[in-house]
């Protein structure tokens with residue numbers, strides 16, 4: 001795996017939110033608000049916005065016929081980075097499109113555009129700002145500090161990795177050769193804000209929320225078990241990021257993760273990516289094994305959804 005020479009001249013701040021398609025909006029609001037512990041900020045018949053911090057939303061739910069991921073959205077480091085990123089994607093031939101004023105207003109966002117990663121089919125959104133909420137997020141069950149990362153899988157794995165490390169300006173943190181890559185939205189130091197794996201079909205793998213205390217992991221095991229929510233992997237500890245993790249299924253069978261702790265890799269002088277062994281202990285050094293449903297539910301939304 002080669003290190004790309006080319007790095008576009010725009011900077012991300014962070015992963016801002018994920019937009020998921022769900023088949024029963026009320027059922028999913030109940031799950032994400034009353035079991036995951038996100039704060040419901042706004043909803044209508046078709047859409048719900050939930051948060052885990054001062055942002056207006058860190059998760060958007062769209063009512064849809066089929067469950068999956070509609071987009072992953074990244075906040076840029078500065079407004080000028082939004083224009084630089086747009087120009088960079090145009091140069092790369094990826095045809096980014098500005099989001100209309102009405103939708104930006106509905107999302108309580110400033111200027112935003114969307115661009116599709118053509119190999120996985122995932123729609124990526126870049127935005128300059130989002131409404132900062134007046135009242136703080138009050139954790140209901142778990143001290144969720146941020147949306148941590150989005151992971152997808154695709155048959156066109158190598159091409160997608162090259163695209164993400166090139167025009168999308170993601171930095172590689174670790175990889176399992178030919179199988180899986182963990183990436184940072186440059187120059188955000190979190191070990192991964194995005195990851196991609198090889199699969200025989202393009203699909204969502206999981207969406208992660210980071211918590212601030214190991215007790216949040218333990219308490220969530222109990223809360224999910226009591227509610228009959230399938231726990232599909234963990235609790236365990238990932239080798240690549242050193243995170244302690246717990247994966248469970250949302251009502252549509254999409255995999256959601258809580259994790260505690262993550263390595264930080266500095267923009268300047270951070271370590272080189274490691275090539276990790278394809279071994280069960282890479283995914284869990286404590287030795288547990290995933291349920292077959294782990295990371296399987298949810299398609300990547302194709303172009304054309306109204």
Ligand SMILES: [Fe+2]
Nearest residue numbers: 149206208257
């Ligand atoms: Fe994860």
